[in-house]
Amino acid sequence: MTALIEAEGLARVYRSRGGLFAPERALRAVDGVSFAIARGETLGLVGESGSGKSTTGRMVLGLEPCDAGAVRFAGAPMPPPGTAGWRSARARMQMIFQDPLGALDRRLPIAAQIREPLDIHSRHDLPTREARVRALLGDLGLSAELGRRYPHELSGGQRQRAVLARALATEPDFLVCDEPVSALDVSIQAQVVNLLVDLQAKLALTMLFISHDLRVVRQVSHRIAVMYLGRIVEVGDADDLFAAPAHPYTRALVSAAPAPAPGRRRAPRIVLSSDPPDPSARPTGCAFHPRCASAIARCRAETPALATIAPGRRVACHVVAGAGTHAPLGNAA
Amino acid sequence: MLRYLAVRVGRALVTIALVVTFAFVVLRLSGDPALIIMGPEAPPEVIAAFRKAWGLDEPIWRQYIDYFGAILQGELGRSMRDGRPAIALVAERIPATLALTIPALLLKLGIGLPAGIYAALHRGSAIDRAVMVAAVAGFTVPSFVLGLVLVLVFAVQLGWLPSGGQESWRHAILPIITLGTGGAAVLARFTRSAMLEVLGQPYIRTASAKGIPWRAVVTGHALPNAAIPTVTIIGFMVGTLIAGAVVVESVFSWPGVGRLLVVAVANRDLAVVQCILLLVAATMVASNLTVDFLYGFLDPRLRGARAGSH
Amino acid sequence: MVDASTAPLTRRVPPAVLLAAFWVVVMLSIALFADAIAPFGLTRMDLGHRLAPPGAVAHWLGTDELGRDVWSRLVFSIRISLLIAFGATAMSAVVGTALGFLAAHFRGLTEQAVLTLADFQAALPFLILALAVLAFFGNSLPLLVCLMGLYGWERYARIARGLAIAATAQGYAGAVRQLGATPARIYLRHILPNIASTLIVSMTLVFPEVILLESGLSFLGLGVQPPMTSLGNMVGYGREYISRAPWIMLAPALTIILTTLAVSLIGDWLRDRLDPSLR
Numbered sequence: 001m002t003a004l005i006e007a008e009g010l011a012r013v014y015r016s017r018g019g020l021f022a023p024e025r026a027l028r029a030v031d032g033v034s035f036a037i038a039r040g041e042t043l044g045l046v047g048e049s050g051s052g053k054s055t056t057g058r059m060v061l062g063l064e065p066c067d068a069g070a071v072r073f074a075g076a077p078m079p080p081p082g083t084a085g086w087r088s089a090r091a092r093m094q095m096i097f098q099d100p101l102g103a104l105d106r107r108l109p110i111a112a113q114i115r116e117p118l119d120i121h122s123r124h125d126l127p128t129r130e131a132r133v134r135a136l137l138g139d140l141g142l143s144a145e146l147g148r149r150y151p152h153e154l155s156g157g158q159r160q161r162a163v164l165a166r167a168l169a170t171e172p173d174f175l176v177c178d179e180p181v182s183a184l185d186v187s188i189q190a191q192v193v194n195l196l197v198d199l200q201a202k203l204a205l206t207m208l209f210i211s212h213d214l215r216v217v218r219q220v221s222h223r224i225a226v227m228y229l230g231r232i233v234e235v236g237d238a239d240d241l242f243a244a245p246a247h248p249y250t251r252a253l254v255s256a257a258p259a260p261a262p263g264r265r266r267a268p269r270i271v272l273s274s275d276p277p278d279p280s281a282r283p284t285g286c287a288f289h290p291r292c293a294s295a296i297a298r299c300r301a302e303t304p305a306l307a308t309i310a311p312g313r314r315v316a317c318h319v320v321a322g323a324g325t326h327a328p329l330g331n332a333a
Numbered sequence: 334m335l336r337y338l339a340v341r342v343g344r345a346l347v348t349i350a351l352v353v354t355f356a357f358v359v360l361r362l363s364g365d366p367a368l369i370i371m372g373p374e375a376p377p378e379v380i381a382a383f384r385k386a387w388g389l390d391e392p393i394w395r396q397y398i399d400y401f402g403a404i405l406q407g408e409l410g411r412s413m414r415d416g417r418p419a420i421a422l423v424a425e426r427i428p429a430t431l432a433l434t435i436p437a438l439l440l441k442l443g444i445g446l447p448a449g450i451y452a453a454l455h456r457g458s459a460i461d462r463a464v465m466v467a468a469v470a471g472f473t474v475p476s477f478v479l480g481l482v483l484v485l486v487f488a489v490q491l492g493w494l495p496s497g498g499q500e501s502w503r504h505a506i507l508p509i510i511t512l513g514t515g516g517a518a519v520l521a522r523f524t525r526s527a528m529l530e531v532l533g534q535p536y537i538r539t540a541s542a543k544g545i546p547w548r549a550v551v552t553g554h555a556l557p558n559a560a561i562p563t564v565t566i567i568g569f570m571v572g573t574l575i576a577g578a579v580v581v582e583s584v585f586s587w588p589g590v591g592r593l594l595v596v597a598v599a600n601r602d603l604a605v606v607q608c609i610l611l612l613v614a615a616t617m618v619a620s621n622l623t624v625d626f627l628y629g630f631l632d633p634r635l636r637g638a639r640a641g642s643h
Numbered sequence: 644m645v646d647a648s649t650a651p652l653t654r655r656v657p658p659a660v661l662l663a664a665f666w667v668v669v670m671l672s673i674a675l676f677a678d679a680i681a682p683f684g685l686t687r688m689d690l691g692h693r694l695a696p697p698g699a700v701a702h703w704l705g706t707d708e709l710g711r712d713v714w715s716r717l718v719f720s721i722r723i724s725l726l727i728a729f730g731a732t733a734m735s736a737v738v739g740t741a742l743g744f745l746a747a748h749f750r751g752l753t754e755q756a757v758l759t760l761a762d763f764q765a766a767l768p769f770l771i772l773a774l775a776v777l778a779f780f781g782n783s784l785p786l787l788v789c790l791m792g793l794y795g796w797e798r799y800a801r802i803a804r805g806l807a808i809a810a811t812a813q814g815y816a817g818a819v820r821q822l823g824a825t826p827a828r829i830y831l832r833h834i835l836p837n838i839a840s841t842l843i844v845s846m847t848l849v850f851p852e853v854i855l856l857e858s859g860l861s862f863l864g865l866g867v868q869p870p871m872t873s874l875g876n877m878v879g880y881g882r883e884y885i886s887r888a889p890w891i892m893l894a895p896a897l898t899i900i901l902t903t904l905a906v907s908l909i910g911d912w913l914r915d916r917l918d919p920s921l922r
Binding site for chain 3: 344347348351352355356359360362469472473474475476477478481482484485489572573575576579580583584594595597598599601602603606607609610613614617618621
């Protein structure tokens with residue numbers, strides 16, 4: 001079955017003027033990212049800030065132009081942003097943002113904003129639109145009364161559900177969620193995540209779920225891709241990746257995530273050495289090598305490519321993918 | 334800092350070029366320049382000569398360049414009324430206008446600044462309230478009304494001062510007062526709010542809490558910081574002074590550049606209008622540059638920019 | 644918790660602003676019903692009662708040098724001055740906002756062009772620019788209104804551009820764009836209503852300045868031309884007779900001052916209420 005979303009070699013470079021005499025600096029936010037998402041599947045995209053995951057999400061939707069690479073949706077190339085073709089394609093794919101209050105127009109009641117995609121794409125006639133809005137409110141656990149209120153009168157969780165309702169109005173096939181729960185209280189996070197899982201099952205949604213929080217990603221995703229400084233370093237099945245992370249960075253991330261059941265013995269925490277990286281000054285070779293405890297000489301010289309180490313699991317690491325024995329670089333924590 | 338100034342000078346030159354372009358465009362749009370500037374009664378040879386001199390039969394881009402060149406050489410045409418070069422006419426009136434605007438500017442600064450500072454330091458006092466009321470009056474009472482009321486009171490009713498003309502120094506008193514006081518009130522209000530904003534900053538309280546006498550806090554910390562936004566508004570005031578001079582000179586029949594402009598506009602004496610337009614633009618640009626220069630001096634962030642970037 | 648919006652009107656609004664609003668309503672009524680209010684025609688002359696002082700029953704504000712009733716002329720002047728001021732304020736708001744949106748939407752060269760034009764406008768005192776245009780093109784009412792309609796556009800343009808950019812970058816406008824809305828829909832249905840209050844406050848601040856500008860031009864004889872009359876015109880005419888009949892000049896002068904003051908007070912109050920960030 002062909003994938004719904006195919007991303008091939010995506011790259012996005014931000015150039016900043018260094019001033020009259022300083023050289024131009026290039027910030028490679030996304031550097032050669034490729035993946036495919038099958039219909040009905042959720043791919044989780046994990047990484048720290050600066051890893052390029054949000055930029056990737058925007059590029060997949062066509063919200064940002066690709067400096068290199070291409071995105072295909074249902075086999076057809078994504079129209080360039082701002083064109084009429086792109087605009088009508090929005091009905092089939094949507095985005096959920098981190099800040100629900102910022103994503104809503106404070107002057108309009110919630111119900112009107114949920115209705116807006118139907119107005120924009122001229123779906124159905126007016127009474128049907130109203131009925132659809134009511135149905136959406138109900139599906140997302142919002143009362144009709146809440147629909148009459150304004151964004152600032154709702155709680156954070158309610159707002160995010162309103163944004164979700166709006167995104168689902170045109171029954172899109174594909175949803176990109178960019179840190180949808182990061183700005184919410186922990187207890188509300190669980191609610192919204194459960195809601196997403198339910199919707200995913202009910203509507204057979206295809207999703208790209210972006211977050212820095214590994215636990216949340218694990219709940220929602222079928223597969224997970226881990227990004228570091230603009231490149232994917234590991235891809236695999238969600239539960240497998242969690243149980244047996246391969247890439248040193250993934251191992252550090254997983255070990256840092258709180259244990260699901262307190263009291264159970266778990267592996268000692270891996271603490272990464274040195275500081276988080278500066279995206280505009282990438283290390284040579286494998287971008288992770290300055291902080292990696294298992295780095296060898298080859299890691300500094302050569303950027304590893306994603307290699308399959310097990311069915312459904314790919315890792316970009318010289319050490320894990322079996323580069324043989326070489327002198328370690330000695331980056332012990 | 335050098336870079337900042339270079340950018341500012343560049344923008345000033347662009348602005349002047351834009352004004353010249355504006356004059357050119359408006360001149361061309363308003364009809365046959367030869368007829369307009371020379372007047373419809375001028376003999377055909379004169380018009381033909383004018384066309385040749387101004388290159389009016391050449392392609393438009395060529396005319397533009399020639400126009401620019403003519404301006405740079407000071408060739409701005411002759412007044413319709415008496416045939417004298419426009420530049421000479423305008424130049425001989427400049428001293429009269431300066432005789433009003435410079436004292437008015439000093440008056441504005443002399444009243445406005447101290448009043449504003451005092452009002453800020455003694456917030457809620459009678460002077461503070463007076464300043465706020467005066468500022469509102471200064472804004473809402475147009476200069477021609479103020480001038481006429483002053484004439485009514487001082488010239489007509491009391492007979493102390495003359496009402497028009499330029500015969501003696503006493504004739505200058507009412508015009509200068511009219512020109513200076515309106516803006517003084519606005520400046521006072523602005524200075525007051527700049528000072529209040531600075532005085533509300535935490536570092537002022539810290540300085541005072543350290544035991545520094547209040548007077549030293551004000552002169553050492555508050556005033557220099559409040560000076561920065563105030564300097565920009567002074568540059569702005571030059572523009573209003575020029576506009577004000579036009580009206581005030583007409584009210585008091587003062588033979589300055591402003592009065593000349595009004596008469597020239599009424600007579601559609603375009604050479605003179607054009608000349609004054611460029612003069613005003615040059616003055617505004619020069620005053621803005623001066624303000625920018627002062628700003629660069631006063632604001633240590635701009636002064637020390639190069640040192641900090643190493 | 645006391646809900647401020649349920650407090651009685653007189654406590655929410657300072658008395659000065661209420662008076663100002665009342666004055667504005669009076670002015671608007673006079674302008675609208677000028678024909679019915681004015682006892683005499685605009686140019687109707689009563690040569691037997693020239694330069695009559697105020698207080699007479701027939702001419703309660705006096706007459707001018709041609710025996711024309713000052714009150715009648717005042718009424719018509721208010722209408723013309725307010726008409727020009729409203730027209731000009733509306734025009735400059737529309738032009739300025741549109742240019743601001745264009746600059747925000749297209750960025751790049753368009754934005755630079757708009758900003759440079761705005762700088763150019765700020766480089767010269769508007770009075771001088773206006774006089775130059777009037778000199779070159781001659782005087783006519785449509786030209787005058789268009790000219791006044793360019794006063795202050797750069798303020799709206801800067802506001803509209805700034806707020807539109809902020810809205811598109813991370814906020815609601817970006818979200819709606821992402822829904823597939825056309826730019827027109829984004830600007831007109833979302834951004835414009837959200838910035839309307841800021842723009843309206845600017846309009847109340849520009850309006851009195853337009854009145855002052857038009858009065859100044861008319862006073863100089865370069866604005867509204869006879870037989871039409873405006874407030875500035877009347878002051879200009881009254882100047883000749885300042886020693887003999889000061890009321891000719893004082894009535895319109897006072898009207899200018901009070902109207903400008905009233906609108907400024909309302910504008911200041913609105914600004915404090917709606918948008919403290921504008922201070």
